[in-house]
Amino acid sequence: QLQLQESGPGLVKPSETLSLTCTVSGGSISSRTYYWGWVRQPPGKGLEWIGIMYYSGSTYYNPSLKSRVTLSLDTSKNQFSLRLKSVTGADTAVYYCARTGLGVGTAVVDPWGQGTLVTVSS
Amino acid sequence: QSALTQPASVSGSPGQSITISCTGTSSDVGGYNYVSWYQQHPGKAPKLMIYDVSNRPSGVSNRFSGSKSGNTASLTISGLQAEDEADYYCSSYTSISTLGVFGGGTKLTVL
Numbered sequence: 001q002l003q004l005q006e007s008g009p010g011l012v013k014p015s016e017t018l019s020l021t022c023t024v025s026g027g028s029i030s031s032r033t034y035y036w037g038w039v040r041q042p043p044g045k046g047l048e049w050i051g052i053m054y055y056s057g058s059t060y061y062n063p064s065l066k067s068r069v070t071l072s073l074d075t076s077k078n079q080f081s082l083r084l085k086s087v088t089g090a091d092t093a094v095y096y097c098a099r100t101g102l103g104v105g106t107a108v109v110d111p112w113g114q115g116t117l118v119t120v121s122s
Numbered sequence: 123q124s125a126l127t128q129p130a131s132v133s134g135s136p137g138q139s140i141t142i143s144c145t146g147t148s149s150d151v152g153g154y155n156y157v158s159w160y161q162q163h164p165g166k167a168p169k170l171m172i173y174d175v176s177n178r179p180s181g182v183s184n185r186f187s188g189s190k191s192g193n194t195a196s197l198t199i200s201g202l203q204a205e206d207e208a209d210y211y212c213s214s215y216t217s218i219s220t221l222g223v224f225g226g227g228t229k230l231t232v233l
Contacts, residue, residue: 047211
């Protein structure tokens with residue numbers, strides 16, 4: 001059974017860089033079938049795509065975040081990562097890693113990690 | 123792109139049926155049969171309940187069903203149970219973006 005687990009600091013200072021890692025177990029991120037991505041959810045609000053990444057390194061970002069986001073993956077560790085620079089309070093959210101597809105496949109997100117709350121505050 | 127439109131809240135009594143709507147445009151919900159629904163309990167990750175408009179993943183109760191008409195997709199939950207109380211989100215493929223689009227979410231209260 002595929003499982004995803006986020007890890008990283010729960011508190012980030014304004015203007016600094018948020019860094020999270022997702023560790024995948026029960027399956028390989030080198031799969032040619034799926035993409036791996038990040039979704040965030042500000043407290044009390046809805047879901048927002050951050051971006052997705054393919055094992056080959058292809059990435060697709062939310063245009064509203066594109067200038068600040070970098071996704072990467074480490075196939076040797078079966079992990080993929082998120083870096084979001086120049087954070088502000090508006091970036092405070094629960095960050096989820098998840099498996100998805102491309103194109104029509106992005107409508108299906110399954111499974112999800114348990115999520116990790118990242119608070120941006122000095 | 124704009125989120126899909128969902129009612130903020132719906133409610134129903136145990137045993138009843140409720141329907142949650144998800145309205146988009148011809149560029150997403152109306153144009154393609156790639157709508158998914160997610161259930162999210164407080165403090166938990168979303169869980170896929172319906173994909174491709176009306177398909178249930180293995181393990182999801184058949185009390186959950188999906189449909190679509192025009193630019194509006196719907197999630198129906200029959201035989202409401204207390205455990206169904208949660209937030210529900212729809213998602214759709216959209217032709218105007220590489221990434222899918224989510225609805226704003228609907229809070230289901232079981233009275």
